[in-house]
Amino acid sequence: AQKVTQAQTEISVVEKEDVTLDCVYETRDTTYYLFWYKQPPSGELVFLIRRNSFDEQNEISGRYSWNFQKSTSSFNFTITASQVVDSAVYFCALSVYGGATNKLIFGTGTLLAVQP
Amino acid sequence: NAGVTQTPKFQVLKTGQSMTLQCAQDMNHEYMSWYRQDPGMGLRLIHYSVGAGITDQGEVPNGYNVSRSTTEDFPLRLLSAAPSQTSVYFCASTRYREGAEAFFGQGTRLTVV
Numbered sequence: 242a243q244k245v246t247q248a249q250t251e252i253s254v255v256e257k258e259d260v261t262l263d264c265v266y267e268t269r270d271t272t273y274y275l276f277w278y279k280q281p282p283s284g285e286l287v288f289l290i291r292r293n294s295f296d297e298q299n300e301i302s303g304r305y306s307w308n309f310q311k312s313t314s315s316f317n318f319t320i321t322a323s324q325v326v327d328s329a330v331y332f333c334a335l336s337v338y339g340g341a342t343n344k345l346i347f348g349t350g351t352l353l354a355v356q357p
Numbered sequence: 358n359a360g361v362t363q364t365p366k367f368q369v370l371k372t373g374q375s376m377t378l379q380c381a382q383d384m385n386h387e388y389m390s391w392y393r394q395d396p397g398m399g400l401r402l403i404h405y406s407v408g409a410g411i412t413d414q415g416e417v418p419n420g421y422n423v424s425r426s427t428t429e430d431f432p433l434r435l436l437s438a439a440p441s442q443t444s445v446y447f448c449a450s451t452r453y454r455e456g457a458e459a460f461f462g463q464g465t466r467l468t469v470v
Contacts, residue, residue, distance in 0.1 A: 250397075274456035286447065286461040293456055332399060336456060343388045343451045344415065345459060347399035 243268045245335050247348035254323050255356050262318040262351045264333030270294075272338040275309065275316045276345065280330040292316060323355045359383050363448050363462035370438040370469045378433040378465050380448030386460070387453035389431040393417065393444040394464075400447065406431055407453065438469045 244267040254260045266275065277289040290300060292309050300307045304321045320327050330352050334345045364379045382389065390405035392415075402415030406425040420442060422434040431450075435442060445466050449459040 245399075247399075272455075276458060284445070284464050286449075286464075288458045288460070291456060291458055334400075338455055343453070343455075343457060343459070344390070344402055344405065345392075345400070345449075347392075347401070349397055349399040 243270075243273075243335055243337055243346045245333050245346055245348035247331075247333055247351050249351045250349070251352045251354070253354045253356065256325060257322050259319060259321050260323050260353065260355075262320075262331050262333075262353065264316045264318065264348060266314050266316065266333070266335045268335060268337055270337040274336040274338075276334040276336065277307065277316075277318050278332045278334060280332065280350070282329070286332070289318075320353075323353075325355050325357050328353060328355045361448055361450050361460050361462040363446075363465050365465060366463065368465060368467050370435070370467065372438060372440060372469060374438050376435050376438065378435075378446055378448075378467075380431045380433065380462060381429050382431075382448075382450040382460070383429065384450060384452075384460065385428060386450035387428065388451040388457075389425065390415070390449050390451070390459070391421070391423065391431070391433045392447045392449065393442075394447060395444050403433065403446075435467075438467075440469045443467060443469045 246265045273294045275292045279287045308317045330350045333348045361382045391403040392400040404423040406412045448462040451459045
């Protein structure tokens, strides 16, 4: 069975603070994909990043960075120098290879509130 | 480029009523799916389709019906609405490729009273 756990339900920070959102996943598959999506207050879901199970390189995109560690089954997301516009619900999701079903298993999300 | 379009954005139903949530995509994606989002539960897969004429159940299919007559459209039908179906519904489309990211519609907020 596959599962994604986002233990942090809500995080509140002050602008310019760094913040890390945790994601722990479970799967017995050797080939899988991990995703982060952002859901701002307007409600849409915005794709941020995809990582496959064979690529453990960390990724940096501007103020965003992602740390993928297979040894701990984690795919954590760090926002550096947070801004009010980063306030959103962030979802981590898992997709496993198998018949190209592209099914996403989502975590329960982390609500990030960045205070000015 | 519209992407994934869902209608309506908001809907209130009475218990027992039926309705169809519409979803259309213009990206020629083979794979389409419906999720529901409930507080504290993330998004859960209701039904999905890998192409026209092919549908299958996800994690929470009871009370919902789908069909896929064209590549572009994937409507979700509530057969007899129940208060437990109060939720936000998202339609998504994906290229039929391993690990492809999903593109989501704007969501439909449904309240069943």
